[in-house]
Amino acid sequence: MSAVEVEAIDKARPTVPVKAGFIAAFTIAQIGAYVSFMPLIQVLLPLKAEAIDPGHKAVVLSQVAIWGAIVASVANLLAGAISDRTTSRFGRRRPWMIAGALGTVASYLMIMRAHSAATLMLGVVCFQLAFNLLFSALLAVLPDRVPDVQKGRVAAFLSLGHPIGAMAGAVLVGGLLFTEGSRYLAIGLVLLIAIAPFALSLNDAPLPISERPTLKWRAFLADLWVNPVKYPDFALAWISRFMVLVAITLTQCYMLYYLQDALHYTRLFPGRRAEEGLALLTTVATCANVTCGMLGGMLSDRLRRRKLFAAGAALTLAAAMITFSLVPAWPIVVLGFLIFGCGAGCYYAVDIALVSQVLPSQKNAGKDLGVINLANTLPQALAPVLALYFLGPTHVNYHALYLVAAGLATAGGLAILPIRGVR
Numbered sequence: 001m002s003a004v005e006v007e008a009i010d011k012a013r014p015t016v017p018v019k020a021g022f023i024a025a026f027t028i029a030q031i032g033a034y035v036s037f038m039p040l041i042q043v044l045l046p047l048k049a050e051a052i053d054p055g056h057k058a059v060v061l062s063q064v065a066i067w068g069a070i071v072a073s074v075a076n077l078l079a080g081a082i083s084d085r086t087t088s089r090f091g092r093r094r095p096w097m098i099a100g101a102l103g104t105v106a107s108y109l110m111i112m113r114a115h116s117a118a119t120l121m122l123g124v125v126c127f128q129l130a131f132n133l134l135f136s137a138l139l140a141v142l143p144d145r146v147p148d149v150q151k152g153r154v155a156a157f158l159s160l161g162h163p164i165g166a167m168a169g170a171v172l173v174g175g176l177l178f179t180e181g182s183r184y185l186a187i188g189l190v191l192l193i194a195i196a197p198f199a200l201s202l203n204d205a206p207l208p209i210s211e212r213p214t215l216k217w218r219a220f221l222a223d224l225w226v227n228p229v230k231y232p233d234f235a236l237a238w239i240s241r242f243m244v245l246v247a248i249t250l251t252q253c254y255m256l257y258y259l260q261d262a263l264h265y266t267r268l269f270p271g272r273r274a275e276e277g278l279a280l281l282t283t284v285a286t287c288a289n290v291t292c293g294m295l296g297g298m299l300s301d302r303l304r305r306r307k308l309f310a311a312g313a314a315l316t317l318a319a320a321m322i323t324f325s326l327v328p329a330w331p332i333v334v335l336g337f338l339i340f341g342c343g344a345g346c347y348y349a350v351d352i353a354l355v356s357q358v359l360p361s362q363k364n365a366g367k368d369l370g371v372i373n374l375a376n377t378l379p380q381a382l383a384p385v386l387a388l389y390f391l392g393p394t395h396v397n398y399h400a401l402y403l404v405a406a407g408l409a410t411a412g413g414l415a416i417l418p419i420r421g422v423r
Contacts, residue, residue: 014147018154025198026141027157029097032194033135034165036104036187038252039173041065042166042282043275044111044183045124046256052117058257058395060117062384065253068124069380075132076373083137091204093137093144100134101195105188107131112184134195136373141202143356149301151353156297159349163289163341166252170282174275233358233419234372241351241375243412244314247405248344249383251321254391254401255281262327262398281337288341289348296346297353306354306422309346314413316343318406325402343409357422 049060079096086092107130110123146154168190173183228235259265259274266274296309320343323336355372390400 014143014145016147017150018146022145023154023157025201026154027160028194029138029198030158030161031164031168032191033131033138034161035169035194036165036191037131038162038166039169039183039187040108040111040127042170042252043173043256043278044180045120046253047275048111048114048120049117052115052120058254058391059388060120061253062388063117064121064124065384066381067121068128069377069382069384071125072128072132072377072380073374075129076136076377077371079133079136080140080373083140085207087207087209089206091202092207093140094199094202094204096133096137097195097199100130100132100137101191101199103130104134104191108184108188112180132377138195139373142352143359145203146356148357151356152297152301152306152350155353155356156294156349158352159293159297159345160290162348163286163293163345167279167282167286170275170279174273174279174282231358233422236415236419237351237355237358238372238375240310240314240412240415241355241372242379243408243415244317244347244351245376245412246379246383246386247317247321247409247412249379250387250401250405250408251324251340253380253383254387254398257395258324258398261396263330263333265330268330281334284334285337285341285344288338289345291345292342293345293349297349300350300353306350306357307416307419309350310354311413311416313343313345313347313350314409314416317347318409318413319343321402321406321409325399325406327398354416354419354422358419 045064046057046061049064050057053060079100083092083096086095088095104127107123107127110126111120112123114120114123142151142154142158169187172186177183177186256274256278259277265277266272269277292313296313300306300309316339320336320340323332323339326332328336359372386404387401390404391397392400
């Protein structure tokens, strides 16, 4: 990178510290986004796949997840590039947050009314298009507004979105609400109530038309390739994130079936549903997740070290997945989820701060985060493929599935260590 490019990037970086009110609203919006997403993936889609084809529920779920993830990957890239170039008087990010939130709620109706694998797939595709419009714009606010010295702290608060969203969703759809309509209505309302205040109050300066980069499709597609030789830190961060998130996706997406078919939860606790067990496990993980996420993010700021925390968190996740592979007694599964929560909390808090510091271009942060977000969306396509293979013909070989997840988490943690631009 030339001295001129470095200077231009440095000038584009935010330097004004963000205030507590901004961090609070940003955190609530992030939590709302995850409430709209996590219970759908963990509970509602598995239940819908089971209702459509009980004998081949894992196959239906995997097929739907694969196509949804492919659409999500493309949608997130396009959404990031489009928001980078939006010259609306309402700002670059705000219009897409609002449109994405409304579209996400509309897609719930399609999913709820699906009565075949094909219509379920269509609903999930529409959900992924709308949700990624929202989420790519929301994620781009971090490099837009938060200076480097605060990124770890803000990322620690944003990392609350995943565990609290997962817990709230699991409790709502697994414990408190029993009808399908009430479940979808609940997560839709939470999303709108969480996103609206942040989107409407965001200081999202309009992009002058004179400064809008031209969008030439051939150049855009070529620009998606980030040269790993020129930007090795970015490449390593991408590889690490991809492998860790494949492991996390395998753990979360099939946990309801794990409780049903491997642990036989309803036999262990007669009269209880597997969704209730998942809600309990998610709550346990959330307590550890929140604590470790806050500590990890803030300590990584104070010590100015990201790699140690992120790599250690990935190895902690691997330890939890090894525990699940053993299909142990219920108390050990609860302990495993406690360990899983510790690892996930620290990883999500620190890794996003690390990633935001190795972006090739500050001015094209939305596009570059879209490339990074492929490490979020592509695992949703690869994980179901791995699941179909390693679960075996009977679709219940969870020992092999979670050993594979543990190996991926370990490899992802080790991939962080060679990064040089961040300590």
